[in-house]
Amino acid sequence: MRMLETGRPAEDEVDELELLTRPGREDELRTFLLLLHPADIAELFDELDHSARVQVLRNLQPERAAEMLAELDPDAQEAIFSAVQPELIAPVVHQMESDDAADLLQELDKQTAQQVLENLPDDYAADVSRLLRYDPSTAGGLMQTELAHVPISCTVGAALDAVRAAADDVDIISVFVIDDGGRYAGNVALQDLVLSKASRPLEEVMEPKVVEVGPDVDQEEVARIFDHYSLVELAVVDGKGRLLGRITADDVHEVLVEEAEEDLLKLAGTAAESDVIYSDKVFSIVGQRLPWLGSTFMAGLFASWILNSASVVFQTAVILLMFVPVITGMSGNVGTQSAMIMIQGMASGHVDPDNLAKTIVKDITVCIIMALTCGVAATLIVGAWRADWPLGLCVGVALALSMTTASVLGSTEPALLKRFGIDPAVAAGPLITSINDISGVLIYTGVAVFFLDYLGGV
Amino acid sequence: MRMLETGRPAEDEVDELELLTRPGREDELRTFLLLLHPADIAELFDELDHSARVQVLRNLQPERAAEMLAELDPDAQEAIFSAVQPELIAPVVHQMESDDAADLLQELDKQTAQQVLENLPDDYAADVSRLLRYDPSTAGGLMQTELAHVPISCTVGAALDAVRAAADDVDIISVFVIDDGGRYAGNVALQDLVLSKASRPLEEVMEPKVVEVGPDVDQEEVARIFDHYSLVELAVVDGKGRLLGRITADDVHEVLVEEAEEDLLKLAGTAAESDVIYSDKVFSIVGQRLPWLGSTFMAGLFASWILNSASVVFQTAVILLMFVPVITGMSGNVGTQSAMIMIQGMASGHVDPDNLAKTIVKDITVCIIMALTCGVAATLIVGAWRADWPLGLCVGVALALSMTTASVLGSTEPALLKRFGIDPAVAAGPLITSINDISGVLIYTGVAVFFLDYLGGV
Numbered sequence: 001m002r003m004l005e006t007g008r009p010a011e012d013e014v015d016e017l018e019l020l021t022r023p024g025r026e027d028e029l030r031t032f033l034l035l036l037h038p039a040d041i042a043e044l045f046d047e048l049d050h051s052a053r054v055q056v057l058r059n060l061q062p063e064r065a066a067e068m069l070a071e072l073d074p075d076a077q078e079a080i081f082s083a084v085q086p087e088l089i090a091p092v093v094h095q096m097e098s099d100d101a102a103d104l105l106q107e108l109d110k111q112t113a114q115q116v117l118e119n120l121p122d123d124y125a126a127d128v129s130r131l132l133r134y135d136p137s138t139a140g141g142l143m144q145t146e147l148a149h150v151p152i153s154c155t156v157g158a159a160l161d162a163v164r165a166a167a168d169d170v171d172i173i174s175v176f177v178i179d180d181g182g183r184y185a186g187n188v189a190l191q192d193l194v195l196s197k198a199s200r201p202l203e204e205v206m207e208p209k210v211v212e213v214g215p216d217v218d219q220e221e222v223a224r225i226f227d228h229y230s231l232v233e234l235a236v237v238d239g240k241g242r243l244l245g246r247i248t249a250d251d252v253h254e255v256l257v258e259e260a261e262e263d264l265l266k267l268a269g270t271a272a273e274s275d276v277i278y279s280d281k282v283f284s285i286v287g288q289r290l291p292w293l294g295s296t297f298m299a300g301l302f303a304s305w306i307l308n309s310a311s312v313v314f315q316t317a318v319i320l321l322m323f324v325p326v327i328t329g330m331s332g333n334v335g336t337q338s339a340m341i342m343i344q345g346m347a348s349g350h351v352d353p354d355n356l357a358k359t360i361v362k363d364i365t366v367c368i369i370m371a372l373t374c375g376v377a378a379t380l381i382v383g384a385w386r387a388d389w390p391l392g393l394c395v396g397v398a399l400a401l402s403m404t405t406a407s408v409l410g411s412t413e414p415a416l417l418k419r420f421g422i423d424p425a426v427a428a429g430p431l432i433t434s435i436n437d438i439s440g441v442l443i444y445t446g447v448a449v450f451f452l453d454y455l456g457g458v
Numbered sequence: 459m460r461m462l463e464t465g466r467p468a469e470d471e472v473d474e475l476e477l478l479t480r481p482g483r484e485d486e487l488r489t490f491l492l493l494l495h496p497a498d499i500a501e502l503f504d505e506l507d508h509s510a511r512v513q514v515l516r517n518l519q520p521e522r523a524a525e526m527l528a529e530l531d532p533d534a535q536e537a538i539f540s541a542v543q544p545e546l547i548a549p550v551v552h553q554m555e556s557d558d559a560a561d562l563l564q565e566l567d568k569q570t571a572q573q574v575l576e577n578l579p580d581d582y583a584a585d586v587s588r589l590l591r592y593d594p595s596t597a598g599g600l601m602q603t604e605l606a607h608v609p610i611s612c613t614v615g616a617a618l619d620a621v622r623a624a625a626d627d628v629d630i631i632s633v634f635v636i637d638d639g640g641r642y643a644g645n646v647a648l649q650d651l652v653l654s655k656a657s658r659p660l661e662e663v664m665e666p667k668v669v670e671v672g673p674d675v676d677q678e679e680v681a682r683i684f685d686h687y688s689l690v691e692l693a694v695v696d697g698k699g700r701l702l703g704r705i706t707a708d709d710v711h712e713v714l715v716e717e718a719e720e721d722l723l724k725l726a727g728t729a730a731e732s733d734v735i736y737s738d739k740v741f742s743i744v745g746q747r748l749p750w751l752g753s754t755f756m757a758g759l760f761a762s763w764i765l766n767s768a769s770v771v772f773q774t775a776v777i778l779l780m781f782v783p784v785i786t787g788m789s790g791n792v793g794t795q796s797a798m799i800m801i802q803g804m805a806s807g808h809v810d811p812d813n814l815a816k817t818i819v820k821d822i823t824v825c826i827i828m829a830l831t832c833g834v835a836a837t838l839i840v841g842a843w844r845a846d847w848p849l850g851l852c853v854g855v856a857l858a859l860s861m862t863t864a865s866v867l868g869s870t871e872p873a874l875l876k877r878f879g880i881d882p883a884v885a886a887g888p889l890i891t892s893i894n895d896i897s898g899v900l901i902y903t904g905v906a907v908f909f910l911d912y913l914g915g916v
Contacts, residue, residue, distance in 0.1 A: 037668045037687060039686050073807070160652060163653075164652065164653055173690075189629075191629070191630045193652075194622065194652060227711055230497070249707040249708070250689075250707070253707070253711070254685075257714065259718075260718035278799075278809070278817075282820065282823055282824055283827075289795055289824065290828050290831065292795070293791055293792060293795075296788055296791045297787075297832060297835070300784030300785075301784055301839065301840075304781050304784055307783075314776060315776055318776050319769075321776065322762045322765040322766045322779070323758075325758045325762060325899060326755065326758030326759055326761070328783055329757065329758040329761075330751060330755060333750075334751060337747055344719055345735075345736055348715070349531070362740065365740055366740055366743045366747065369741075370748050373748065374751065381759065434787070441783060
C-alpha cells in the first residue's frame, strides 16, 4: 500500500512558529520562514490559528507565499480566502502559476473567486479565467499558460534572449518553437541552447514535435502519453495547432495519485467522489455508498429466493444450507481475484488483444486447479466432521463447480465490458460480484438437487 | 479506472516496416525509422519476427536503439539478448542511462548479463554493476549516476562549461553543487545559469539543498518526497553526504504506476507479485492466489460451524437459513467500503491522527443510517414476501445489527493494524473480510435465537 503519509511537523516547531507570530517578533519570524521550504511552511501553517496564519502570510515574500498556498489542502485554502481581504491575497495569487491559481479559485465559492479575479492584473486574470472554463480532469484543466516560445526562423541566441525575457516568473525546461503558420512545431531543450553557438539557426537544434494534445483530452490519456514518451512537458494546442499552454510532469504526478485513489474507492463501491467521501456531509456520503449496497442487497435476496425455491430439497437436508457461506464466500473471492488480475493486466499492458484468449485460458486453468484443491479439501473436512461422506462430496463438488464458474465469469467479464464501452473496473465492483454470488448459489442448489434426487444421498 | 492501454500500432505500419526489413532496402528502412519516436519503434518492434528485429536494431543509431530497448517490455528485452551476440548489443546498452541499463540487466539471466557487462567500457560497467547491487525498489535502484556537478567555489561560467562537458550523454535540468568537504550542497537550475553573468560566484545563484535521500530509502518514500516538494530531480547521497546519483521525475512516474498496480492486486488477494501473476507459471500463480482463498475457506467453514451449532433453532425455522446470503453479503460489503475509505484516506492524507476519531465516528454514523435503511427494507420485503412479519423483523434486525458491527470493524481496523505496524491495506483483503463475514453470521444466529426463544416468533 502506498503510505503517502502527510508527514506531520514536530510539535516544537509548531510551538516555536506560534511564538514568533506574536507582535514585535517580525524579524525573527521572517528569518525562521526563510530557512523553510514553502511545502514545509504549508504543513506548519495547517496547525496554526487564524491570527498566526495571517501573520505568517504577511511576512512571507509573495512568491513563497504563493508556493505555500498552492500546497495547502483545499479546506485550508478556503479558510484563508474567507478570512483575508481579496485585495491582500490577490498579489500572492498573482505569483502562482496560472494552473495552480485556477485550481485554487475552483475551490472557492463563486463570489470570493470573482473578487480575487477583479483584484488581479487584467491579462493574468484573463489567462486564469480561460483556464477555469476547462474541465479540471482534462488537458486544459492541467495546463499552465506560462511558457517561453519563439518563432522557428530565429537563432539560438534569440531563443536564449526569449528565455531571459520570460524567466522571471516561468520555470523553463525547454523553449517551444512556433512555425511560420503560428502552429506549434517542436521544442528546444535549454541544455541544447546552451551547447550551441548563438548564431546557429534554431531549426538545426530543435527537436520536431512528437506529440501534442487538445485541451479536451482526458487526464488519464495525458498521463499515458507522458509515460509512453517519457516526457517532462507536453504542449496543449487548439484545433488549428496553435499553442494554448503546457503540462508539466508534476501536474501528471498529481493525476496518477488521484486516479489511483479513485480506482480504489470505486472498487470498494463508493462511486469515486473523494471530495464527498471525506467531507462532513453525512447524507451525501450515504447517497454515494447506499446505491452500491443496493445491488448486493438485491442479489442476496435473489439468492435467498433460489434457496427457497428448492426448499423441498433443503427441508430434507437442512445441513446443506449451513454450507452456503462457504460457497458464496469462495466463489465471490475467486471471481474477484480473476477479474482484478484481468482489469489490472489490461490497464498495465500485461494483457492485450494478442494474448487475451491465452490469458483467459491460463486463468481458468489456474482456477480449476484451485477449485479441485478446495473441492477435495471440502469433501474431506465436511465428510470427516459430519461423518457423512455423501454430504462432504456434495459440498466439495458444488464448491469446485461454483469456483470454476466464478473464475470463467471473472476472467471474461472485464474484456466483455470493455468491448461494450463500459469501464472494466465495474467487473470487480459490487454489482458483478453479486452476480457471481448468485451463480454460486444456483450451482449449489443444482448440485444438492442432483445428489438428493438422483443419488438419493446426503 | 486508469485505462493506460498500450496503444497498439496500426496493422499497415507493422506491415510496411516488415517489408522494409528485407535485404537491400536499408536506406528506406533508416529513413522510416528516423521519422518515428523510439517509444513508437518499440511498439512496432514487439510485433516483428526475429530476423526483422535484428535488421531494425542494426539500422538504428545506437542512442535511439538504446531508448527503444529501454521502452520494450522485459520479455522482448530478454528475447533480443538471448538471440543477439553480446558484442553487438553492448554498444547499444552503453548508450542507455545507467539506471535503465541496470533495470535491463536485472531482467536477463546471470550469464547473459555478465557477458554484456564484460563488453561494456570499464567505468560504465562499474557504474552499472554498482547500481545492480541496490534493491530495485529503493532510491539506489531508481537513481542514475549520470549528472553534472561542480564545486561550490566556482563561477556561473565554469558551471556552464561543466554542462557543456557533460552534456553529450546526460540530460541536464540542473547542475549539482558540491561543498568544500565533498558533500552535496544544492542545485543551480540551468535556467538560472543562463540568466546570470558568467563571472558571478555560483554560491549567489544556487538553491541550497532542501532534501536528499540515502540509497536505501524505499521508493514509496521517494515518491512522497517528489510530491511534497514538487521536485524534478532528487539527490541520492551516501552516509557522509557525498553524491551517489540522482533520481528523475520519469522514474518516479513508473513507481507510482507500479505501486498502484500492486495495491490493487494485493486487495484482490494475490500477494502482489505482478511478474508472477502475469507469467506462464501456472503452479506459481496458484501458489500466490490459493493461500488467500484459504482464509476465506476457513472463515466459511467456521460460519457453517456456527450455523450448525444453533441447528436446533434453525431446524425449527429452516427459512431463516435461506437469508444467510443477504446477511453475509451486506456485512462483508459495508465493512469493505468502510475499510477502503479509511485506508485510502490515511494514504492520501484526508485522514490523519488529528481527525481519526472524528472520521471513525462519522463513518459509523453513515453506516448506521444505511443499516437502518436496509433493515427496514429487509423487514418490509421479507415480511411481505413470506407473509410472515416476525420473520421479516428478525431478518431486518439481524441485518441492521450485522451491518453496524461490520462498519465498526471496517473503520477501526486500518488504524489499529497500522498502530501494530501492519500494512492497513490488509484490512480490505480476504483475511479480515472473512472475519467480518463471521461476525455477520454470529449476529444473525444470535438474533434468530433471541426471536425464537424469547419472542417465540418466526
